Amino acid sequence: MAKKDLISVVDMKDEWPDLVDLALKMKAERGHHGDPLLDKTLAMIFEKPSTRTRISFDVAITELGGHALYIDESKMQMDHGETIEDTAKVMSRFVHGIMYRAKDYKTMDKFGEFSTVPVISGLDNLEHPCQALADMVTIKERKGSFRGKKLVYLGDGNNVCNSLLYASAILGLDMVACCPAVRMPNAEIMLNASRIADANGSRIIASHQPEEACVDADVLYTDTWVSMGDDTSLDTATKLFSKYQINKELLALAKPDCIVMHCLPAYRGQEITAEVIDGPNSVVFDQAENRLHAQKAVLYTLLK
Ligand code: CP
Ligand code: NVA
Numbered sequence: 001m002a003k004k005d006l007i008s009v010v011d012m013k014d015e016w017p018d019l020v021d022l023a024l025k026m027k028a029e030r031g032h033h034g035d036p037l038l039d040k041t042l043a044m045i046f047e048k049p050s051t052r053t054r055i056s057f058d059v060a061i062t063e064l065g066g067h068a069l070y071i072d073e074s075k076m077q078m079d080h081g082e083t084i085e086d087t088a089k090v091m092s093r094f095v096h097g098i099m100y101r102a103k104d105y106k107t108m109d110k111f112g113e114f115s116t117v118p119v120i121s122g123l124d125n126l127e128h129p130c131q132a133l134a135d136m137v138t139i140k141e142r143k144g145s146f147r148g149k150k151l152v153y154l155g156d157g158n159n160v161c162n163s164l165l166y167a168s169a170i171l172g173l174d175m176v177a178c179c180p181a182v183r184m185p186n187a188e189i190m191l192n193a194s195r196i197a198d199a200n201g202s203r204i205i206a207s208h209q210p211e212e213a214c215v216d217a218d219v220l221y222t223d224t225w226v227s228m229g230d231d232t233s234l235d236t237a238t239k240l241f242s243k244y245q246i247n248k249e250l251l252a253l254a255k256p257d258c259i260v261m262h263c264l265p266a267y268r269g270q271e272i273t274a275e276v277i278d279g280p281n282s283v284v285f286d287q288a289e290n291r292l293h294a295q296k297a298v299l300y301t302l303l304k
Helices: 009-029 052-063 084-094 105-114 129-143 159-171 187-200 234-244 248-253 284-303
Strands: 041-046 067-072 097-101 119-121 150-154 174-178 204-207 219-222 259-262
Touching: 009 129, 009 159, 009 187, 009 284, 041 052, 041 084, 052 067, 052 097, 052 284, 084 097, 084 105, 097 105, 097 284, 105 119, 119 129, 119 284, 129 159, 129 219, 129 259, 129 284, 150 159, 159 174, 159 187, 159 204, 174 187, 187 204, 259 284
Parallel strands: 041 067, 041 097, 097 119, 150 174, 150 219, 174 204, 219 259
Antiparallel strands: none
16 A cells, blocks of 8 residues: 655545544543554654654654654754655665654655655645644634634744645635735645635635634634744834734634634744733643644554
8 A cells, every 4th residue: 555644734635534533532542542553663853943743743652652763854864965865765664654844845745755654744834734633633622613613814824824724624614814915825725725625615715904804713823923944034024914913902803712723832922912822712732732642643544
């Protein structure tokens, strides 16, 4: 059977509903899963820093009976001229799966092409699929279902936003990408997600007007204004994104039981105020915890 990757959300489009449910089941099992990945090794290559992705993947594979190997890309031969092709082929002889946090999605894609074991994205500049899965797990946990619910993403149309567009479209959640015109999500992803949503009876909407977009929202979501590898200055970002900040005024426009989400790390006073992220509508720490359960579902599905 051909190996499967999770580099883009759409790589596992058909499995997405089951992944959400499996993550919730595994959460309920509280770490007692009977070691389905006994003796399996997951290599984790990082080209960028990480707290949540690194720790949650390590704990996830451990609690499934396997083992994680942390690799700093700058210490690999790949950073000193060895080709991606050779690296992917060699690593595939040693390990059962590869989690990769890459600077450039083209490197990620190439790794997936030449690896003979599953490659799971731990973020690149285009997408962050495991984050989106944890986010959907959190929304199902809090809201019970996706149909008829409205997620409003505010701020930079970045990797997190791109993956949320795909995940929302696949699961039937309505999503508004509310971003400045010069920082909208990837155009191709927006178009593809809209097509998937059309077929599913849900809606993908672009907006530049936070006060309009946030009305009756079930979920407000934001991310940092300046992603890793983005050379936009804080000054420029502040001018671009200030009106998209999640604060109590925007939250007041949403439904009273609206949940507030952020993939973290957060910068209080920039993309979100402290009173909102630390307030009663915020679910950001449940969301962070759900990275663990979501990734267990991915690892189990791809590596078992
Ligand atoms: N949300 C997320 O991916 O966090 P890390 O960068 O800490 O892994
Ligand atoms: N958009 C952010 C997400 C960090 C988890 C980044 O790429 O830096």
